[in-house]
Amino acid sequence: MKKSFQYILLSLALLTVVACDKGFDDLNINQTAATSINPVFSLNNAVIAASFVSGTVQNEIGIVQQMVSPNSGVLTGANFNQDNRDGTQQNWQRYYRGVIRFTADVINATKDQPTRSNLYNMARIWQANAFIVVTDSYGDVPYTEAGKGYIAQVLLPKYDAQQAVYAAIIKELTEATAALDAAKTVESADVLYGGNITQWKKLGNSLLLRAGMRLTKVDPALAQATVQKAVQGPLLDANADNCVIRHDANYVNGIGQMLNSTEANNFYLAAPFVNQLKSTADPRLSAIAVRYVGAKSGPEQTAARAKTDAASQIGMPFGFDNSTITVQAAKDGLASFYDYTQADRTRVVKNTAPMFLVTAAQTQLLLAEAIQRGWATGTIAQVFQRGIRLHMEQMALYDAKSAIATADIDTYLAANAFDPSKALEQINTQYWIASFLNGPEAFANFRRSGFPKLSPNPFPGKAIKGNFINRLTYPNSEISVNKTNVDQAIARQGADDLDTKVWWDK
Incomplete structure (x- = not known):
């Protein structure tokens, strides 16, 4: 009788394990997670x-x-x-x-x-x-x-x-x-x-x-x-x-994000580009450009100084760093290098x-x-x-x-x-x-x-042998x-x- 009772308990235990195991997979499936994607x-x-x-x-x-x-x-x-x-x-x-x-x-x-x-x-x-x-x-x-x-x-x-x-x-x-x-x-x-x-x-x-x-x-x-x-x-x-x-x-927009945040006052439309548009009376210059006339610093690049007409635009020349560009800006009749023309951050390079x-x-x-x-x-x-x-x-x-x-x-x-x-x-x-x-x-x-x-x-400190950069280099992360x-x-x-x-x- 004692053995029969033990067998009954063992059977019930096995049934319980099977029953628990049967529902275990369902309990561990996230019912709201996608299993495939279109x-x-x-x-x-x-x-x-x-x-x-x-x-x-x-x-x-x-x-x-x-x-x-x-x-x-x-x-x-x-x-x-x-x-x-x-x-x-x-x-x-x-x-x-x-x-x-x-x-x-x-x-x-x-x-x-x-x-x-x-x-x-x-x-x-x-x-x-x-x-x-x-x-x-x-x-x-x-x-x-x-x-x-x-x-x-x-x-x-x-x-x-x-x-x-x-x-x-x-x-x-x-x-x-x-x-x-x-x-x-x-x-x-x-x-x-x-x-x-x-x-x-x-x-x-x-x-x-x-x-x-x-x-x-x-x-x-x-x-x-x-x-x-x-x-x-x-x-x-x-x-x-x-x-x-x-x-x-x-x-x-990734470019807009940079130009409207950390580098807002650091990039300018280049002189060759501005001069090409200006010399041909190209109406795209007014659509693209802004110059904060008289700005002596980034904070002075305010809406009150903004000029978008083509006649006001002066592109920044190549060949200068942040020390030598100051002298060149003075030669160009500008208050500082912050006075050069930029791509308009409220229009063509806005965040959206x-x-x-x-x-x-x-x-x-x-x-x-x-x-x-x-x-x-x-x-x-x-x-x-x-x-x-x-x-x-x-x-x-x-x-x-x-x-x-x-x-x-x-x-x-x-x-x-x-x-x-x-x-x-x-x-x-x-x-x-x-x-x-x-x-x-x-x-x-x-x-x-x-x-x-x-x-x-x-620029005198170039790292190329030729006149122009010909390609971009492979990432260090790829090389490693x-x-x-x-x-x-x-x-x-x-x-x-x-x-x-x-x-x-x-």
Whole structure:
């Protein structure tokens, strides 16, 4: 009887354990946590991560002489022709950790889902854009193994030669753009175009045009073939089509955030940029610039001193630091270096300003060059003027107070007519202006085209052998963890310094 009672207790205990164990898994599952994510939201993360950060001001925007600071320390870069890897690493880290990582996830999640084919191809286009940015800036970069840390546990990706990267970019853009189909699932949650297939096709073709034109020096045959593919489809041709990252009080413009906080009084519009706009009576100067007349310090840069008219603007010259610029400011008739012209922090570089990555204005100007080269058809003067008009009209999208009147646009176009004998210089100088605040693109096209004709920065303490910085250096963080692959890239490409040219810039 005693044994029977023990067996009964043991059975009850086992039943209790089984019952407890049966509910244990359910009790330890968070009923409100997501177990999967719609990949369109990962694409949205990739889109917003593509907005450029503050390091582009001291590097790419400085290299093309649109903005400059007389200060050293963390702001050292193109202003002194010196290497500051804290700045040069910013877009690398942002694009690999954000844009490329998220697009790789989307591509992996949708590649075998026919119902999400549009999303799959949108991610391919956006990833191609990201690789254009990083390879143009640094040269040889991780491509085939990039973004696969989670997917395939590739933690130390190899570097691909830029020539191979460009071949892959062209392939991806060609295939993905052609495969977009408005009859298939519309990804309406897409933050860039709301799933509008026509606009995504325009973006894909415009990026293909950009990629093709990048190769004009190194491989004219491939450049021509790529451009001719691109112009067969629709291109960005209206500001409503612009590839733009929008910002608000919660998600702010990275450049605006810097220029409205710690470095508000430290960056100025550069003399070459201001003088170009001023000498041609370009109405964009008034849309972009502000000068705090008579300011002797940062606190004196007040609204009461603000002048936005073109006649008042004086750009800061290159070649000076924060001690020697004081003497130069006096020579220029200014109260101090705080009296030079800045990008207007209440308009074009406010915290909520949009960030334009690929625009109709840029695309039409590249199309004008393609026509000039005989790679596309059209009336070159009309396309050239359309590109300028589109950029001037784009000013209103920064802020209503930056809007340019149609009559002022017409006056400028009449006074600055297209000159066939100066076609490439005119087109690419306008591209430089149209790429203001898009440092990576302005830097790439300046190297590719040789325009505008800028004088070298005369600062005496430069760390380059040539006249201009040719590329950005690899991040120290990358060298410290992926040195073997970085060293292989350096052995193939050339020294990891500011003088080495990328493949297409030979």
